[in-house]
Amino acid sequence: MKSSWLSKKYFHKFKTDPKRTVKGFRIDAVEDVMCNISINQAARAKKLAILKLQGDPSAQYALLWDYADEVKRSNPGSTVILGTNQNLFDRFYVCLHALRMNFLAGCRPVICVDGCHLKGPHGGVLLAAVGIDPNNNFFPICYAVVMRENREIWEWFLTLLKMDLHIENDCNYTFMSDKQKGLVGALQELFLMQNIGEDIEKYTHQCYRVQTYLKAYQHPIFPINGRDEWKKSDLSPPVPPKPVKRVGRPPNQAEDLK
Known part of the structure; x- marks a missing residue:
């Protein structure tokens, strides 16, 4: 019994x-084909099926130049930057024009x-x-895929973010990291304004209004x-980084084989 045959038979x-x-698949396959299937055969069959379903991750890196050109063609004004080191993939940054403009037009001056x-x-x-949009929902601005996380990488990422949002005065924005929530302590001020007959809406920020949400x-x-249909780039395709092999069995695979 070959793993490739099992992969094709149970691909759907x-x-x-x-x-x-893998354990559940092996039990069902043994009952179906009436033949002994080892746990390793079942694991290889699943791996082949998932590889066919999701594609080879290594082959996706060669399409990045074409993908970057297609994003900029379909969404003019977007920032798409691909960085390589001796043709080896190093970093990839994307900030779509629509997300940038919508954030500047209607979101709060808070960046996480x-x-x-x-x-x-x-x-x-x-x-x-x-x-954060006016309805307290997360609003994506930009993202990047990098090979490491250090100060130099964060400076590169934040510099691009600052350029895309045209941030000249950092004091106008609140930056948050690690989901540290800020505290709002305006209850006494609101009650005081009610007592003196002031209109509370006059002190409400524009981000809380329906027009801003729209x-x-x-x-x-x-x-x-x-x-x-992507336009083929003339640049040399990036080479994927070397596969990372961590010590020990991956937690999800260990749970999968139980």
Whole structure:
């Protein structure tokens, strides 16, 4: 019994449920084909099916120049920057024009920045900057994929963010990291204004008004064409980083094989 045959036979089941455990798949497959299947065969079959379903991560790096050109074509005014080191992928930054304009038009002057490590075969870190719309929802501004997280990378990311948002006076914005929430202590001031007969709405920031909320979503994000319709770039395709092999079995795989 070959893993490649199992992968083809049960591909539709992995397509409908990609998170299906290897143990559960093995039990169902043994009952179906009436043949012994080892846990390693089942694991390889799932790996082949997921690879066919999601594509080879290493092959995606060669499309980045074409993808960057397509994003800039479909969404004029967007900032898309791809950085390489001797043709080896190093960093990738995206700030869509619609998100930038909507944030400036209707979101609060609050910017939250954070990063998280990616679990793919090549590792890396995802950096993101988000705002808060008038309805207290997160509003994406820009993101970047980098290979490491240090001060130099954060300075690069924040410099691009500052240029995209045309920030000249940092005092007009509040920057938050690690989800540290600010405190609002205006209850006594509001009660005092009511007592002296002042109109509270006069002291309400524009970001709380319905018109401002509508401005935050007035610029649409235009879809890109399919990969077959992308304009081919003349630049040399980036080479994916070396796969990251961590010590020990990955936690999700260990749980999968139980």
